[in-house]
Amino acid sequence: MSYYVYIAIERKEAILDPQGKAIEHALSSLGFTSISNTRIGKLVRLKVEAASPDAARHIGEEAARKLLANAIMEEFSVIEVTDQPHLSVGAHA
Amino acid sequence: MRTRIIQFPGSNCDHDAYHAVKNVLAEPDTEFVWHKSETIGEDVDLVILPGGFSYGDYLRTGAIARFSPVMKDVIRFANEGGTVIGICNGFQVLCESGLLPGVLIRNESLKFICKEVHLRTETVATRFTSALTRGHVLKIPIAHGEGNFIATDEVLADIESSGQVIFRYASPDGDVVRSANPNGSLNNIAGIVNKDGNVFGMMPHPERACEIILGSSDGLPIFESLRESFNHVDEHRLAAQAA
Numbered sequence: 001m002s003y004y005v006y007i008a009i010e011r012k013e014a015i016l017d018p019q020g021k022a023i024e025h026a027l028s029s030l031g032f033t034s035i036s037n038t039r040i041g042k043l044v045r046l047k048v049e050a051a052s053p054d055a056a057r058h059i060g061e062e063a064a065r066k067l068l069a070n071a072i073m074e075e076f077s078v079i080e081v082t083d084q085p086h087l088s089v090g091a092h093a
Numbered sequence: 094m095r096t097r098i099i100q101f102p103g104s105n106c107d108h109d110a111y112h113a114v115k116n117v118l119a120e121p122d123t124e125f126v127w128h129k130s131e132t133i134g135e136d137v138d139l140v141i142l143p144g145g146f147s148y149g150d151y152l153r154t155g156a157i158a159r160f161s162p163v164m165k166d167v168i169r170f171a172n173e174g175g176t177v178i179g180i181c182n183g184f185q186v187l188c189e190s191g192l193l194p195g196v197l198i199r200n201e202s203l204k205f206i207c208k209e210v211h212l213r214t215e216t217v218a219t220r221f222t223s224a225l226t227r228g229h230v231l232k233i234p235i236a237h238g239e240g241n242f243i244a245t246d247e248v249l250a251d252i253e254s255s256g257q258v259i260f261r262y263a264s265p266d267g268d269v270v271r272s273a274n275p276n277g278s279l280n281n282i283a284g285i286v287n288k289d290g291n292v293f294g295m296m297p298h299p300e301r302a303c304e305i306i307l308g309s310s311d312g313l314p315i316f317e318s319l320r321e322s323f324n325h326v327d328e329h330r331l332a333a334q335a336a
Contacts, residue, residue, distance in 0.1 A: 015243060016277070018199050067160065070153055070189065072196045073243065 002049050005060035006080040006087055009069045010041040044068055045085070053081040094323045096123040096139045099167065099183075101158045106144030106180065106300060113300040114141070118316050128161040138323045139176050140167055142183025144236070144298060154197060154239045155185030164190060176220060176319065177292045181237055184284075184294030192292045193285060194252060195244035201277030205238040209308065210275055212283050212297060213263035216256050219286055220322035221293045224314040230267045231260070231311035233297040235275060240296040242278040242285075249279055260284040260295060 011017050017039050024038040046063065050056035057078050069076040080087055096114050100107045107125060115123040126133055133140055147158035158164070164186075171177045171192050179187040187193040200206060214222060214229040225231075244252065252258060261281040264273045274281045276296070284295030299312025 015198070016201070018201055018203050018241075018277075022203055067156065068152070070156065070196055072245070072248075073198065 001051065001056075001083070002047055003053055003056035003081050003083060004085050005046045005048050005056050005078060006082075007044045007046070007060055007064050007068060007076055008041060008079045009044065009064070009074050009076045011039060011074055015073050042068075047085075057081045094118075094120045094122065094138045094320050095134075095136055096120060096141065097126045097133050097137050098123070098141045098143055099128060099133075099163055100125050100143070101128045101145065101147035101161060101182075101186075103147040103149055104143050104145035104182070106182075106298065109298070110141045110143045110180065110300040113303040113312070114139075114316060117303045117313065118320060120320065126163060128158070128163045130163050130166075132166045133163065133170060137170065137175065138326075139178065139319055140170060142167070142177065142179040142186050143300075144181030144183060147182055147186065150239070153189065155182060155187075155189040158182075158186045159189040168192065171287075171292050174289065174291050176322075178221065178315075178319075179292075179294040180298055180300060181235075181240070181296055184296055185239065187292060187294045193287055193294050194248050194257075195242055195285070197239050197296070198241045198243055199239050200237070200241050200275070205236075206240075206275050207234070207236040208275070209234050210283075210297060211263050211265050211267070211273065212260040213267045213269060215258045215261060218256075219259060219290050219293070219318075221286065221315055221318055222259060223321060224318040228267055230263060230265065231299075231302075231314075232265075232309045233299055233302045233312050234308075235297045237276070237296055240276040240278065242282045242296075244279065252282075252285060253280065255288060257285050257288065258282055259286050259293065260297070 020039040048056040064076040212231045214225045260283040261269045262274045263269045269281045286293045299315045302309040302312035
């Protein structure tokens with residue numbers, strides 16, 4: 001079976017995110033004054049051949065630990081394992 | 094001094110480093126090693142990871158280069174005490190490969206900064222800085238978008254207390270002040286060495302400051318320090334052979 005594994009990578013809270021800060025400035029100048037703590041992360045989609053969704057998740061986590069995220073500054077989480085090449089939440093409904 | 098300069102796809106300061114060592118320092122045994130090579134070769138004294146944008150800085154700077162075939166041998170060489178210097182992108186590769194602590198993130202200003210900066214020499218008890226004096230201020234250019242050195246509080250405290258900070262961004266008079274910090278680096282850190290003192294990374298480009306015609310020759314003492322340290326090693330080798 002093949003599965004799509006979606007991995008979100010975020011900077012640790014304690015680490016400054018200059019891009020997030022710049023975007024927040026722009027948002028605030030557009031009048032979005034209720035928005036704060038804007039952070040930029042990454043979403044990685046992997047197509048994984050595996051026997052089960054759990055096995056696919058495990059491979060995704062290994063890939064994240066080894067390469068996709070740098071544990072010094074980032075945290076990652078597998079946010080979805082699905083047989084569809086898109087996230088179930090809200091997308092392409 | 095047998096020097097090997099690693100070339101990744103996207104390296105762009107490889108020839109600058111080559112010129113500095115081969116022509117300015119006049120060290121004939123200087124060669125490039127392509128990143129696909131499984132080995133850096135035999136009896137190497139110095140490995141240089143040059144500046145550039147290896148793999149287009151995709152994912153994170155240095156993150157993919159760190160898994161290039163040649164890096165296995167570079168890491169072996171470093172772990173056996175071999176001398177490695179990473180400049181700019183090379184520094185980023187060393188952090189990603191775990192040979193140096195911390196990581197380099199986007200400049201605080203979000204801008205790519207290309208200009209001359211001043212560095213205060215913090216320690217001269219290394220093979221990279223033995224030709225300098227403590228407090229010596231060097232004028233050396235930077236050219237990077239991601240030179241903002243960060244580490245966890247514990248790691249930073251450890252780096253500081255172990256005397257691993259080699260250079261800090263400073264004013265022309267050598268004052269380590271916030272206004273002299275181009276990228277937001279913690280404690281104005283511009284270059285650090287590992288605990289064993291054989292792996293060194295710095296964001297500024299000493300190889301671009303080895304001749305007066307380029308605006309500064311302040312980078313040259315770093316390469317001269319290295320040559321000096323290898324000459325000593327050679328003398329030991331000769332003495333051992335003679336005995």
